Amino acid sequence: MKILGVSLGTKNGNNDTMCRVALEAAREEGAEIEFIHMFDWDIKYCTGCVACSRGLVMGKGMICTQKDDFKAFYEKMVDADGVLFVDPIYESGGSGLFHALTDRMGPGHDSGMLIGAHFQMLEKTGQGLDPKYFKQKAVSFVGIGGSDWAVRVETDHAMLAMSPGWKVVNNEFFSWCKDVIMQDDKIERMKEIGRNLVEAAKEIAEDNKEGKLPVAENNKSYWKGREGACPHCQGNNFYIFPGTTHCVCELCGLEGTLEVVDGAFKFKFDPADEHKAHDIVSGKKLHGDDIFENESRLMDLYKDEEFKSRKAHYTAVCDPTPSPSKQ
Numbered sequence: 001m002k003i004l005g006v007s008l009g010t011k012n013g014n015n016d017t018m019c020r021v022a023l024e025a026a027r028e029e030g031a032e033i034e035f036i037h038m039f040d041w042d043i044k045y046c047t048g049c050v051a052c053s054r055g056l057v058m059g060k061g062m063i064c065t066q067k068d069d070f071k072a073f074y075e076k077m078v079d080a081d082g083v084l085f086v087d088p089i090y091e092s093g094g095s096g097l098f099h100a101l102t103d104r105m106g107p108g109h110d111s112g113m114l115i116g117a118h119f120q121m122l123e124k125t126g127q128g129l130d131p132k133y134f135k136q137k138a139v140s141f142v143g144i145g146g147s148d149w150a151v152r153v154e155t156d157h158a159m160l161a162m163s164p165g166w167k168v169v170n171n172e173f174f175s176w177c178k179d180v181i182m183q184d185d186k187i188e189r190m191k192e193i194g195r196n197l198v199e200a201a202k203e204i205a206e207d208n209k210e211g212k213l214p215v216a217e218n219n220k221s222y223w224k225g226r227e228g229a230c231p232h233c234q235g236n237n238f239y240i241f242p243g244t245t246h247c248v249c250e251l252c253g254l255e256g257t258l259e260v261v262d263g264a265f266k267f268k269f270d271p272a273d274e275h276k277a278h279d280i281v282s283g284k285k286l287h288g289d290d291i292f293e294n295e296s297r298l299m300d301l302y303k304d305e306e307f308k309s310r311k312a313h314y315t316a317v318c319d320p321t322p323s324p325s326k327q
């Protein structure tokens, strides 16, 4: 078992320390460990050029126009059986660097898109994508906070696993952590998270052996955290449409209502809708089809005179101020 720990905190700060706590426990379980301090790596923002999704839709493979360390980082994750992210909580959510990683994973590493590209490539050239990109993987997230403002962070974190369809094992946050190295309960929990990751990674490795493209076939949960309000994805964050009881799980995107069951809120959705969840292949297919339809409409609009005239009008309204440091 190879376990990769990734910290997004300051050098040798609390996030690095907590990541190493879990990695040490993983090593004690027999895992080979590797640690990445993410700020040592050159990770640029996603610019939104959509070369990655176009590349996959056209069966050209995995393309990104940004030249940096992201590809090498992705390969590190692909090679690992389990990945642990330890990320400082910023403004109640994930850090900016974490969001950049999530965006870079985005459509270009989406398991649904990869499957589509794989079969197109097979048809065109006889060679599809390397099967390693379709392996299921165990992934856990821990947010480390200096206060108790933290409730967006679990959703932010789990979003990174959504695109590749990796299996979330633990996802939680630790508050009031400036002196976390002295807090034995949190150290103990972190060790448990490290051990859980190894255990789930072993289970997933066994399941990986069974299918050629297991990411498409295995909707099994390997969750080892506390039960969440959403029975599908264990999410605890919901968007409530104003003035209604109708809500959406912010993580998997299922729609339903929140109801009190045995003294706790439980998210209820129509079981006939579960295939629409964004973290499983059926939901990815629906979402992909919607995007494809919209992209095609936009392509057609580029030739439309009214579209061109509106674009020209608004572009002429003002020019952007140049960056003072890039001149």
Ligand SMILES: Cc1cc2nc3c(=O)[nH]c(=O)nc-3n(C[C@H](O)[C@H](O)[C@H](O)COP(=O)(O)O)c2cc1C
Pocket (backbone or CB within 6 Å): 008, 009, 010, 011, 012, 013, 014, 015, 016, 087, 088, 089, 090, 091, 092, 093, 144, 145, 146, 147, 148, 149, 150, 175, 176, 177
């Ligand atoms: C920009 C910024 C925003 C922060 N926002 C929060 C927050 O919303 N909630 C929280 O608990 N801690 C917050 N913190 C504290 C950080 O989570 C804490 O400093 C970090 O986990 C320390 O990690 P390190 O020692 O690994 O660098 C914030 C810190 C910074 C720099």
